[in-house]
Amino acid sequence: MPNTPIQASAATRRNMNERAIQTPPPGTFEILHADAISGARAGRLWTAHGVVETPVFMPVGTQGTVKTLEPRDLVENGVQIILGNTYHLMLRPGVPVVEACGGLHRFMGWEGPILTDSGGFQVFSLANLRKVRPDGIEFQSHIDGSTFFLGPVEAMAIQCGLGSDIAMCLDECPPYPCAPQTACQAVDKTLSWAALCKRQARAPGQLVFGIVQGGEVAPLRERCARELVAIGFDGYAVGGVSVGEPEPVLLREVEDGVRHLPPDRPRYVMGLGDFGQMVASVACGVDMFDCVMPTRHARNGTAFTRHGSYPVKAGEYKLDTRPVEEGCGCYACRHFTRAYIRHLLNVGEILGVRLLTIHNVNCYMAFMREMRAAIVAGAFEPWRREFAAKRQEQRSAGSGES
Ligand SMILES: [Zn+2]
Helix, strand or coil: CCCCCCCCCHHHHHHHHHHHHHCCCCCCEEEEEECCCCCCEEEEEEECCEEEEECEEEEEECCCCCCCCCHHHHHHCCCCCEEECHHHHHHCCCHHHHHHCCCHHHHHCCCCCEEECCCHHHHHHCHHHEEEECCEEEEECCCCCCEEEECHHHHHHHHHHHCCCEEECCCCCCCCCCCHHHHHHHHHHHHHHHHHHHCCCCCCCCEEEEEECCCCCHHHHHHHHHHHHHHCCCEEEECCCCCCCCHHHHHHHHHHHHHCCCCCCCEEECCCCCHHHHHHHHHCCCCEEEECHHHHHHHCCEEEECCEEEECCCHHHCCCCCCCCCCCCCHHHHHCCHHHHHHHHHCCCHHHHHHHHHHHHHHHHHHHHHHHHHHHCCCHHHHHHHHHHHHHHHHHCCCCCC
């Protein structure tokens, strides 16, 4: 058969037009299936650059790229939405450059949805480089020491300039552990900044999410959630988790953060990427996650599999002709062996990191799709039990997640 261009029939064009007309406005969140036992739900969030099927994992594109991956790799591996970092992009190349190039989507050649963080988390982690003021944070660039200021007005203006689909409010993320008084002050600041963020200009169709802080103090989490809901946002995030606290504390913080959020809005736990923790969070009703784990760990030579992770660089894989993960359909697993990828990583070849990143990102996407399918099928609880049992089995066998 010769390769001829596809001509849309009149009926197809009519269908496409009808679909375009029927596309719900950005911010529409449909819950398609809610689990009968747990709080898990499968939904669809509409954004200005397309629809996101939830629960969803968002790979992190810190500096305008998901490290080593091209946008077509992201599409091929089922990535629906990526995260961009305001802090890094405001320093380099700077928002005027991104704006002059048509916004972040066009600049990086990614047509799907983008969520940008507010930059607050990175700025607060520059412990010695900042001065917190009531109206924002003064900090020095980690690159050349020049002074910048980031307040709620600036954070929203930057995200508006980048043109992301979902912008995050500027919040204060206190360290762990911290005194209840410190957590309380962080909540006060987070709330007053959130009210300001809500009033700022947005990019066309841009959604804004509020962030629940409160450390490990449940009443503070509740107050923060309730007051954010009173301000009214398109979605809500639980922040200040996975900052060094033990897992039981982390999961309690997620539960406390989510409990008082409206069920008809998307919920996002920031910076969480451990499979077990994501499953537990989904059971509490969380819809969105992001984490640097699949990409950062690939650069360290760690391969993720459905039930654990292992160091591909290790000597035991020298002659291993199996793919990184048996049964995986990603490009790296369809074409290359552990022995080859191990070799590339050990001699510092860029392709090694790229192939392992492709696999790791695909592994995360496949995992989320599988979890979503279980929710849709009304089988989340048995799926969750089976996942926990297999994970335990793998851990006992000595290849638990690192
Ligand atoms: Zn693979």
